[in-house]
Amino acid sequence: MEIKVHDRILEANIRIAERNRELFKRKGITVLNLIGGPGAGKTALLEASIPLLLRRFKVGVIEGDIYTSRDSERILALGVPVVQINTKGACHLDGNMVESVLSDLPLDELDIILIENVGNLVCPAEFDVGEDAKIVVMSVADGDDKPQKYPLIFRLAKALVITKSDMLELAGIDLDRLKDDALSVNPKLEIFLTSARKREGLGGWVDFVTGMTTGRT
Numbered sequence: 001m002e003i004k005v006h007d008r009i010l011e012a013n014i015r016i017a018e019r020n021r022e023l024f025k026r027k028g029i030t031v032l033n034l035i036g037g038p039g040a041g042k043t044a045l046l047e048a049s050i051p052l053l054l055r056r057f058k059v060g061v062i063e064g065d066i067y068t069s070r071d072s073e074r075i076l077a078l079g080v081p082v083v084q085i086n087t088k089g090a091c092h093l094d095g096n097m098v099e100s101v102l103s104d105l106p107l108d109e110l111d112i113i114l115i116e117n118v119g120n121l122v123c124p125a126e127f128d129v130g131e132d133a134k135i136v137v138m139s140v141a142d143g144d145d146k147p148q149k150y151p152l153i154f155r156l157a158k159a160l161v162i163t164k165s166d167m168l169e170l171a172g173i174d175l176d177r178l179k180d181d182a183l184s185v186n187p188k189l190e191i192f193l194t195s196a197r198k199r200e201g202l203g204g205w206v207d208f209v210t211g212m213t214t215g216r217t
C-alpha cells in the first residue's frame with residue numbers, strides 16, 4: 001500500500017519535472033542538479049565554479065535546504081540571482097518546489113541554473129526536477145565506499161565531482177577504488193577531482209559544464 005502511494009507521488013513528480021524541462025529548453029537554459037551529502041562541499045564548489053562560468057555565461061542558482069538560507073547568502077555574495085527553497089523537513093527537492101520558484105529567476109537572461117539539492121545521497125536521486133543532468137558531489141573525506149552504498153545516484157548522474165582534494169592524504173581513501181567502483185556502477189560517469197579551497201582541478205569540471213551549456217557534451 002505504502003509503495004503504491006510512493007509510486008503515485010513519483011509519477012506526479014515526473015509530469016511536473018517534464019514541464020520544467022520543456023520550459024528550460026524553450027528558454028535555452030542548461031540545468032544541473034547537484035546532489036551530495038551534508039559537508040560534501042556543494043556550496044563551496046558553486047562558490048569556486050561560478051566566477052569561472054560567469055566569464056561566458058549568465059548563471060542562476062536554486063538553493064535547497066531543509067530550514068536555513070545560509071547557503072543562499074553565500075551565493076548571493078557572488079552577485080548572481082539565487083532563490084531559496086526551504087523544504088521544511090523534506091529530504092529532497094521535487095519538481096513542484098522548483099517550478100514554484102522559477103518566476104523569481106530572470107529566466108530570459110540565464111544560460112545556466114545550478115541547483116544545490118538538500119544534503120543527502122538518497123532521496124534527491126529519486127526526484128527528477130527537470131534538470132539536464134544530475135551531478136553527484138562527494139568529498140575525499142566521505143570515504144571510498146559510497147558508489148556501492150548509494151548506487152542509484154551514481155547510476156543516474158552524468159558526472160561525479162570529488163571535492164576537497166587538498167585533504168586527500170589526510171582522508172586516507174583509495175581514490176582508484178572510488179573511481180573504479182563509481183565507473184562499475186556507471187561506466188559513462190565523468191569524474192573530476194577538485195579543491196574549491198585551493199582552486200585546483202576546477203578546469204575540467206568547468207569545461208564539462210561549458211560543454212553541457214553549448215551542446216558539446
Ligand code: MG
Pocket residue numbers: 042043044071116
Ligand atoms: Mg551547501
